[in-house]
Amino acid sequence: MRNQATRSISDVQKTAGWMMIAGIIFIAMNLRSPLTSVGPLIGFIKQDLGISNTLAGMITTLPLLAFAFFSPFVPRLSQKYGLERIIFVSTFFLTLGIVLRSLSGITALYVGTVILGLAISVSNVLLPSLIKREFSGKIGMMTGVYSISMNVLGAIASGLSVPLAIGVGLGWRGALSVWGMLSFVALFVWGAPLFFRNRTRRQKTGQAAIHSEIDKSNVNVWRSRLAWQVTFFMGLQSMVFYILIAWLPEILKVRGLSPDQSGWLLSLMQLFLLPFTFIVPIVAGRMVNQRLLVMISFVLTLSGTLGIMLGSMRVTVISILILGVGAGFSFSLAMMFFGLRARNAQQSAELSGMAQAFGYLLAASGPALFGYARDVTNSWTAPLMILVVASILLFIFGMGAGRNRYIDDV
Numbered sequence: 438m439r440n441q442a443t444r445s446i447s448d449v450q451k452t453a454g455w456m457m458i459a460g461i462i463f464i465a466m467n468l469r470s471p472l473t474s475v476g477p478l479i480g481f482i483k484q485d486l487g488i489s490n491t492l493a494g495m496i497t498t499l500p501l502l503a504f505a506f507f508s509p510f511v512p513r514l515s516q517k518y519g520l521e522r523i524i525f526v527s528t529f530f531l532t533l534g535i536v537l538r539s540l541s542g543i544t545a546l547y548v549g550t551v552i553l554g555l556a557i558s559v560s561n562v563l564l565p566s567l568i569k570r571e572f573s574g575k576i577g578m579m580t581g582v583y584s585i586s587m588n589v590l591g592a593i594a595s596g597l598s599v600p601l602a603i604g605v606g607l608g609w610r611g612a613l614s615v616w617g618m619l620s621f622v623a624l625f626v627w628g629a630p631l632f633f634r635n636r637t638r639r640q641k642t643g644q645a646a647i648h649s650e651i652d653k654s655n656v657n658v659w660r661s662r663l664a665w666q667v668t669f670f671m672g673l674q675s676m677v678f679y680i681l682i683a684w685l686p687e688i689l690k691v692r693g694l695s696p697d698q699s700g701w702l703l704s705l706m707q708l709f710l711l712p713f714t715f716i717v718p719i720v721a722g723r724m725v726n727q728r729l730l731v732m733i734s735f736v737l738t739l740s741g742t743l744g745i746m747l748g749s750m751r752v753t754v755i756s757i758l759i760l761g762v763g764a765g766f767s768f769s770l771a772m773m774f775f776g777l778r779a780r781n782a783q784q785s786a787e788l789s790g791m792a793q794a795f796g797y798l799l800a801a802s803g804p805a806l807f808g809y810a811r812d813v814t815n816s817w818t819a820p821l822m823i824l825v826v827a828s829i830l831l832f833i834f835g836m837g838a839g840r841n842r843y844i845d846d847v
Contacts, residue, residue, distance in 0.1 A: 469591030477700030494808035501801035503554025527559035539614035570782035577722025584714035596704030666837035672796030674767035713765030731835035737763030
């Protein structure tokens with residue numbers, strides 16, 4: 438009788454585990470596609486609404502500012518209301534923000550963008566903590582699953598934006614609204630088995646175990662030097678990525694490519710990073726420290742940027758692919774640092790909240806600053822120098838973040 442009960446509990450826990458993995462995949466699929474779908478459509482949005490390059494850059498910058506200002510509050514909300522419930526509510530508001538952004542008028546565009554940015558910031562912070570809590574023995578593998586799910590849809594969104602807007606005839610508003618259907622599906626995939634997952638977790642660990650884990654986290658991440666190094670690494674890699682997402686299609690169009698071709702090259706860059714967002718976390722989790730991977734990230738990002746700045750069109754295409762690989766390395770490392778540099782799930786959430794708050798505040802300056810430099814100089818050389826400087830700083834802070842230490846080490 439006891440063996441039968443034990444098997445029953447084990448079967449329930451396995452089912453809950455697979456449900457959790459499916460939920461993580463669907464939530465992760467919505468963390469980049471609402472943002473990466475914008476870059477190829479920037480030209481159409483500017484023409485339709487009559488806005489400047491700087492204001493167009495703000496369409497990408499506003500979600501990053503939302504990440505920055507809301508991320509520090511997310512760990513406290515998850516403690517009070519439950520991590521799974523907060524992710525569910527945020528997915529609802531993500532769908533709302535995508536729909537609102539696609540309505541007519543500049544106000545709806547920017548208000549909807551802010552709402553979806555606030556919603557995405559919740560899962561940005563909590564998914565690494567959830568992986569630390571539920572899959573502590575498989576952080577590398579699950580971080581790879583999470584990363585590749587996020588980036589696959591991000592790449593698809595970039596490539597489909599112009600065909601949906603022009604080929605299908607949806608216009609830029611319709612092309613952006615399509616991704617609301619994906620978030621609506623994620624709402625059900627995550628929400629339907631929510632009670633089942635919570636019940637199974639109580640059977641498995643008990644509420645006392647949950648509270649004891651929270652109580653163990655007494656480190657002030659804002660006073661940790663290592664936490665700041667992780668934060669700057671997170672911010673700089675995000676700055677590079679979101680500058681490319683916002684402005685690479687415009688750079689390519691100036692060099693003679695059509696909007697459709699530019700969008701697919703941006704998509705190809707993101708497709709090239711996909712294998713590395715899965716492989717790098719697994720490799721990083723098996724290494725004593727991650728400094729070698731940081732060095733590889735630096736070389737790829739710097740050489741790719743210089744290739745775009747100085748090379749011919751053929752060199753530019755190769756450089757875009759190199760940048761994709763570099764982005765895969767640096768993004769995966771940033772996500773891994775949240776788990777590797779923390780002792781438990783709550784520390785991971787605190788570190789993730791800090792890194793994505795200050796880090797995205799740093800990243801938010803990128804697209805708007807890039808657009809401003811373009812407006813002032815009327816060339817792409819000065820804006821691309823921002824990426825060169827960011828690559829060098831990425832190396833400096835990454836070498837610190839890659840050390841085999843915890844954020845509460847004295």
